Amino acid sequence: MSSNKTTARAVEPLGVAVLGCGVVGSQVVRLLLEGDADLAARVGAPLEIRGVAVRRLDAPRDVEVPADLLTTDAHGLVARDDVDLVVEVIGGIEPARGLILEALESGASVVTANKALLAEDGPTLYEAAEKAGTDLYYEAAVAGAIPILRPxxxxxxxxQVTKVMGIVNGTTNYILDKMDTYGAGFEEALAEAQELGYAEADPTADIEGFDAAAKAAILASLAFHTRVTASDVYREGITEVTAGDVASAKAMGSVVKLLAIAELDGDEVSVRVHPVMIPRSHALATVRxxxxxxxxxxxxxxDLMFYGQGAGxxxxxxxxxxxLVTMARHKVLGMRSFGESAYADRAVRPMGDTVTRYHVSLDVADKAGVLAAVATDFAEHGVSINAVRQEGRGADAQLVVVSHEAPDAALAATVQHLREMEYVRDVASVMRVEGAV
Amino acid sequence: MSSNKTTARAVEPLGVAVLGCGVVGSQVVRLLLEGDADLAARVGAPLEIRGVAVRRLDAPRDVEVPADLLTTDAHGLVARDDVDLVVEVIGGIEPARGLILEALESGASVVTANKALLAEDGPTLYEAAEKAGTDLYYEAAVAGAIPILRPxxxxxxxxQVTKVMGIVNGTTNYILDKMDTYGAGFEEALAEAQELGYAEADPTADIEGFDAAAKAAILASLAFHTRVTASDVYREGITEVTAGDVASAKAMGSVVKLLAIAELDGDEVSVRVHPVMIPRSHALATVRxxxxxxxxxxxxxxDLMFYGQGAGxxxxxxxxxxxLVTMARHKVLGMRSFGESAYADRAVRPMGDTVTRYHVSLDVADKAGVLAAVATDFAEHGVSINAVRQEGRGADAQLVVVSHEAPDAALAATVQHLREMEYVRDVASVMRVEGAV
Structure with a gap:
């Protein structure tokens, strides 16, 4: 397309409504205002901000927004005839959902970064966009700036995608990285993350894995052409990860990461968020x-990897x-995106039936027969052992076992039984393993 | 989109013509045949192969292709009324260009992996697609399976993308990786790459950087909304990279890579392919x-990085x-892609004016005043020095200089002058530097 043709196409300006003016919204407004000439050339029509909906007109903001653009009437803004494109960066379920639905029904295209809403009730939004013949885009909902949903x-x-493994929560990766680098405990690393602004005052959504679980649901839906919601996702956070776990990983050349995993298994999908040991040679281990x-x-x-800043x-x-530019181009050309493909309609496999591998570190009595007893316990649960390492003597004797793949429930039952064994003084660390160890 | 709607949309099958049945073409045919049900569901219409154009019907192929699909009449195949989508994986300029133009003019959409053609004459193809109102896609032309053009x-x-640096040629990365890992010389590493099938019998296109230069042109065009052709790209291959260069990089915690670099500098772009020293801490250094x-x-x-298999x-x-699926969806919905945006129309900065940094390793006479003389030489060319390291004594005395940023011509002139200096016995290694050293 030559510049001339761009100009020829440039008919009416497209109106943009921005809902929310926090950390993300204020940057969206800035980029729209500062980049207007380039954006117009790329779209084939100017993008004009019709209004920015906020809760309080006088709230402090990272970026100065022209006062005449601010409004507290989000519903009124969305309903305007001259709004073609809506940016939803309020977050949370309501009023975001209601506003998005109003926008779609009025024929506007919507871009949202709202992973919680998409993971809870995405299909309602997808169907509304389909029905209205407009676009709904949400690349920012998973892994921030990294283009992953479009790929x-x-x-x-x-x-045929077979597995997606993502480090999709920066807060927990920061904490685990500190624990790995400095041998810090979880609480200490969390406190540092909070001090530096990498973790919020109430870090629950991050450290308990809720944020990653929402993203896992979105990734699984797109990767496997099915519908997965947040409630389908098995979830463990990192609050139970100890300095000992991290040291145990280190001893075997691995690192602990919180991964969002979506995996195809036959006709079913497994979707889960939990801490994982991965070898340092794995590409994900280098994400600091x-x-x-x-x-x-x-x-x-x-194998592919997509890397970048996931937040901010x-x-x-x-x-x-x-x-926004993609949706605007579609408006100019009278097109819409293909929408969400969910034809495969796959069942979500329960975590207990999902095949995983465990790393188990045991404090054991230094007696002949300990290894045999532990190995027998694994065998009786139908779990094969990949590797065993015995370390230390006397009171410090440790047995490290890495299993082969087995149903998660069988592995969990094995560990439960080990806890009750006479020779086992303590199950010091239990963690799932991904990647060749 | 629900399965029902997919079915409702599924009207007529879309006809596919595959031009070329080599390493890539035979896999395309296999995937189309084996994945037909999934592809139909994803497109909203079945994809049917109308024919596979080959030079010789009886040539040995990696994948068995039904004999009734093979034809030697590529032009006749493209001209068929029931061909909606054309896959061009012949490579080279002609007959590929003529066939693609015929296909576009007949209203078919075209996907091509032909980087050489796109870098030499892309605009002719883009304009033909624009004029015909059809799609032209070419993700496979750069970095194989890695989604990079669409992002x-x-x-x-x-x-605003400011810089793109790519390891986009697997052959040269394999050779440089071997040189780095085993201290091998270039010839030895090349011979090994040829033995293992990573390098062709005539490796010129790879080792002289022609392949990477074509990809650099494509990356620069898309990243900066302008038009860059292969002839605009400054190009140095890896044939002059010695074991000494690699060792010198290693000594400063760096590694030698052949990079395709596209950089925005004011209103201009710099596009180049040459060996570069980058610190091992840089994400690109981990690409093995x-x-x-x-x-x-x-x-x-x-910063973003996209990683994966670049060939095969x-x-x-x-x-x-x-x-192909994207183009097919467009056909089903009666849309086309937005086409190539070249509104920015940027000049390509000559290499001499491009700002770079040099690493220079000199064998010098072990005399007082050598460092001062060398430093003076840099200063006289207007180049500041970032770091100097003196190593060894007597006949083995070495001086390693890393410059600050300066116009490439000034750096080249400095090196040329150093070669003529009395105290300098040999300029052992000269290499450009990227990333913080």
Whole structure:
């Protein structure tokens, strides 16, 4: 397309409503105002902000927003005839859901970064967009600035994705990275993350894995052409991860990460969030600090990784703007996106039936027969052992066992039984394992 | 979109013509045949192969292709009324260009993996697609299975990309990785790569950087909304990289990579392919063997990296199929893609004016005043020095200099002058530097 043709296409400006003006919203407004000429050239029509809906007109903001754009009447803004594109960056379920539905019904296209809403009630939104013949985009909802949803939806749509593993929560990755680097305990690392602004005052959504679980649901839905909601996702956070677990991982050349995992198993999917030991040679092990990365395994493409900043006002705004320009181009050309494909309609496999591998570290009595007793326990639960390492003597004797793959319930039952064994003084660390160890 | 709606949309099958049945083409045919049910559900219409154009009907192939699909009449195949989508995986300029133009003019959408053609004459193809109102996609042309063009075109379209650095040629990365890991010389590593099938019998296109230069042109065009052709790209291959260069990089915690670099500098772009020293802490340094990766810097998103397999039949076919499904969906919905945006129309900065940094390793006479003389030489060319390290004594005395940023011509002139200095016995290694050292 030449510049001339762009100009020829440039008819009426497109009106944009921004709902929410916090960390992300204020950056979206800034980028729209500062980048107007480039955006107009890329879209084929100018983008004009019709209003920015806020709760309080006088709240302090990261970016100065022209006062005449601010309004507390979000519903009125969405209902305006001259609003073609709506950016929802309020977060949470309501009023975000109601506003998005009103926008879609009025024929506007919507971009949202609202992973919680999408994971809870995405299909309602997808159907509303389909019915209205408009676009709904949400790249920013998972892994911030990293383009991952579009690659899954479009680039890999001719392939069969078999597994997605993501470090999709920067707060927990920061905490685990500190524990790994400095041997810090969980509480200490959390306190540091809070001090530096990587964790919120109430860190529950991050450290208990709720945020990652919402993203796992979205990733699984797109990767496997099915519908997965947050409540389908098995979830363990990182609050139980100890300095001992991290040291145990280190001793075997591994690192502990909180992963969002979506996996195809036959006709079913397994979707889960839990701490995992992965070998340091795995690409995901190199993701440090608050960075995010998503690792994708697929039949033909093989292994792919997407890496970048998963949060923050500017990176998230970059993803929002990418979607906004795409939707605006569609408006100019009278098109819409293909929408969510859920034809495969797969069952979600319960965690107990999901095949995993365990790393178990035991404090044991230093007696002949301990190893045999432990090995027998695994065997009786139908779990094969991949590797055993015995360390220390006397009161410090430790037995480290890495299992082969087995149903998670069988592994959990094995561990439960080990806890009751006479020779086992303590089950010091239990963690699932991903990647070749 | 529910399954029902998919079925409702599924009207007529879409006809596919595959041009070329080599390593990539045969995998495309296999995936189309084996994945037909999934592809039909994802597209909303079945995809049916109308024919596979080959040079010789009886040539040996990686995948068995039904004999009744094979034809030697590529032009006749493209001209068929029932061909809606054309896959061009012949490679080279002609007959590929003529066939693609015929296909576009007949209203078919085209997916091609032909980087050489796109880098030489892309605009002719883009304009033909625009004129015909059809799609032209080419994700597989750069970095094989890695989704990178679509992220640049769509995901980052609301952002300002400032720099793209890619390891986009697996052959040269394999060779340089071997040189780094085993201290091998270039010839030895090349011979091993040829033995293992990572390098062709005539490796010129890879080792002289022609392949990477074509990809650099495509990346620069998309990242900066402009038009860059292969002839605009400054190009140095890896044939001059010695074991000494690699050792010198190693000594400073760096590694040598062949990078395709596209950089925004004011209103201009710099596009180049040459060996580079990057610190081992840089994400690109971790890309081993024949893998590819593209590192993207942008104003709002910050740093992103895309990693995966850059070549091979199946990975490349995955990218082709992703494009094919997208084009097929467009056909079903009566849409087309937005096309290439070249509104920015940027000048390409000559290499001499491009700002770079040099690492220079000199064998020097062990005399007082050598360092001062060398430093003076840099200063006289207007180049500041970032770091100097003096090593060894007597006949083995070495001086390693890392410059600050300066115009490439000034750096080259400095090195040329150093070669003529009395105290300098040999300029042992000269290499550009990227990333914080």
């Amino acid at each position: 899954l939806r479009d680039s890999l749509v001719g392939d 600090g608050a960075y995010n990365a998503v690792f994708v395994e697929s039949d033909s493409a093989g 006002g500017e990176p998230t705004a970059s993803a929002v703007l990418g979607d | 640049l075109r769509d995901s980052l379209v609301g952002d 063997g024949a893998y590819n990766a593209v590192f993207v810097e942008s104003d709002s998103a910050g 039949g199946e990975p490349t076919a995955s990218a082709v199929l992703g494009d």
